[in-house]
Amino acid sequence: MDTPAVLTVSARSPLRGRITVPGDKSISHRALMLGSLAEGETTIRGLLLGEDPRSTAACFRALGAEISELNSELVTVRGIGLGNLQEPADVLDAGNSGTTMRLMLGVLASHPERFLRSRAIARCGVGPWDGWRSRCGRWGPASGDGKGANSRRWRCGAKSSIL
């Protein structure tokens, strides 16, 4: 979709009509996640098409979920079932999506170690996560960064201490 770099808006007459707005981002992420973690098929209508939900879909495809091409009409997800995540071929990439990064930490916590790469960690830092990761202690920074200067790599998985 082409959005112009410069938009000029002028005042004029009344706004009238019926419109729709894009799908809710929070719910789009969660539908992809839970559909991937569920047994059987999930259908998703109204998904938000954007970089962030794409990051979530990419992570779960790498973990074995079959997710059809993303569109706002209909996406089908063949879930892998809790506990059946496959070993990804590469570092999982959460892109610039803070939601993907933080929710994936929870998804991966009870699985063997995986690596998660995230520009969002580099952008936002870990923030409140520092304070409680020692208590829940299942993830932490991995040595080296992700691909590219603006990514950070974390390792995630069931472990008693990260340090």
Place this chain on the structure above:
Amino acid sequence: MWGEKLHPVAYQSPVASAQVKSCLLLAGLMVDGETSVTEPFRSRDHSERMLAAFGAAVSVDGNTAAVRGPARLRGQEAIVPGDISSAAFWLVAGSIVPDSELTIENVGVNPTRTGVLDILQEMGADIALENLREAMGEPVADLRVRSATLRGCDIGGEVIPRAIDELPVLAVAAACAQGRTTIRDAAELRVKESDRITAMAHELSTLGVTLREHPDGLEIEGGQPLTGGTVRTYDDHRVAMSLAIAGLVAQSPVAIQGMNCAAISYPNFVPTLEQLEAIPLSAECSGQ
């Protein structure tokens, strides 16, 4: 050490964060027993609602959400409702552009997200929820807005986390309202895609709005006509779209530089603006 079995926790979170809460509830799906998260106040609850819809044993008691594991999730037919954060632009536009009447169909109206409706209604907006229904545990409605004379109000405290993403466009509503509006307790706005307090303060000033910036919000003197001008978006989609809405009521054209960032959350924003016609849009694709 990796691969150790997890144990349930009853976690007292120092912050109300849907991401912290969701992370722990997702981890708890695979843990024997009950994993719970208690927050100082309730954050967005989309995870709890959807986990329950997928068959997990979820319970909510006050500000505590819990999941009992191990869980089994079953595939569902999910419908994603429209984003109220995107609908907010049209709620404000329909309120401030005279003689407007818009219906925004199929919008999620989860109570942890509807601060914008509460604030606009307090400002005197004419908004009705029609055809209220439920999808995947989420309340959904068609929102009908008619133009109204808005008045300033005090925005702060409990409503802030339920309206945080909508505050930039509410600042535009405040600029068009009679009297003063104060926005406080919203320091989090400074660490979004841009520093939204400074961004909106600076750009609304450019459009002739009298306001004062506070560390945690804005004080906006409403009711004066907005002038035109050239404004910047700080590469922040919500700032960009809020300024486009301001342009709908300005005395002369408002040129928004960097509008393309709107595509991050709302690729169809400009086409929808065009669909509502009545508005002459001149757009130029420059540079990038």
